[in-house]
Amino acid sequence: MPIPESPRFLRTAARTTKPRRLGITHVIDPGTPLAGIEALVEAHGAFVDVWKSGFGTAYVDAAIASKIELLQAHDIKACPGGTLLEAAWLQGRTEAFFDWAGGLGFDCVEVSRGATGLPAAAKRDLIVGARARGFEVFAEVGSKDPRHEAVPHEWAEEARRDIDSGASWLVAEGRESGTVGLYTADGLVRADLVDALEGAGTDAPVVYEAPRREQQAWLVNHLGANVNLANISRDEILAVEALRRGLRSDTLRTRLAAACST
Structure with a gap:
């Protein structure tokens, strides 16, 4: 789907186009009805790259197969939440999970260990297993437990x-709250963790879970308009695109300066 034609009287930050590995917008969906998703992707699908059925919602959603088909028709990858795979691992049902996800047509899976304390070695085994099944893998780093200390060199390793x-993407944990993992308890970005992931020495793109506007703005201002952003609310798709381009006050000066210097 091409990006809709915009007016040309302003210089705004240059954006990548789909399919892309930089500048993706990764939406988290808590359970929008099919008709609601259809309306959203018809209007704003050009700006969305990945649509994640948050936590375990895909498992209880009778319309999930139709949603996946709709998303793929708009060049949007469909992904189940990482917590669902962790639940399957906890019950010894990971192969059944992969059978189910593949049968529905999910393009990718998120492999995390932030909800269950899944050992790092077991996480890597899940990544290998997912790749063997043909899934694109988003590997999440970080814990959902606010008591767990996030150590930069451990994240990088x-x-x-x-x-x-075999993971194709790295995901920095931030939850839907934006108060754990990559963030302090009051929602501030941990620049040391960003630096650790950016300097980890891999070719894989990093996707930052950033549910709050001020977190999105920090990442855009520090890493550019084409930073990969995740856990974006389905209601904020267009707002995030405007933020990236310097069309919100939070990024206007930095993105305007960057656009005018090119």
Whole structure:
């Protein structure tokens, strides 16, 4: 789907186009009805790259197969939440999970260990297994537990091992709250963790879960308009695109300066 034609009287930040590995917008969906998704992707699908059925919603959604078909028709990858795979691992049902996800037509899976304390070695085994089944893998680094200390060099090492195991993307944990993992309890970005992932020495793109506007703005201002952003609300698709281009006050000066310098 081509990006809709925009007015040309302003210089805005240059954006990549789909299919892309930089500048993706990765939406998290808590359970939007099929008709609602259809309306959203018809209007804004050109700006969305990945649509994740959050946590375990795909498992209880009778319309999930139709949603996947709709998303793929708009060149949007469909992905189940990483928590669902962790639940399958906890019950010894990972092969059944992969059978189910593949049968529905999911393009990719998220492999995480932030909800269950899944050992790092077991996580890598899941990545290998997912790749063998033909899934594109988003490997998430970080814990959902606010008591767990996020250590930059540990994140970087886990990221390298995940990529060596076959993951295509790295995901920095932030949850839907934006208060754990990549962020402090009050939602501030941990620049040391960003630096660790950006300097991990892999060719894989990093996707930053950034549910809050101020977090999105920090990442755009520091890493550019084509930073990969995830856990974007389905209601904020167009707002995030405007933010990327310097058309919100949070990024206007930095993105305008960048656009005018080219």
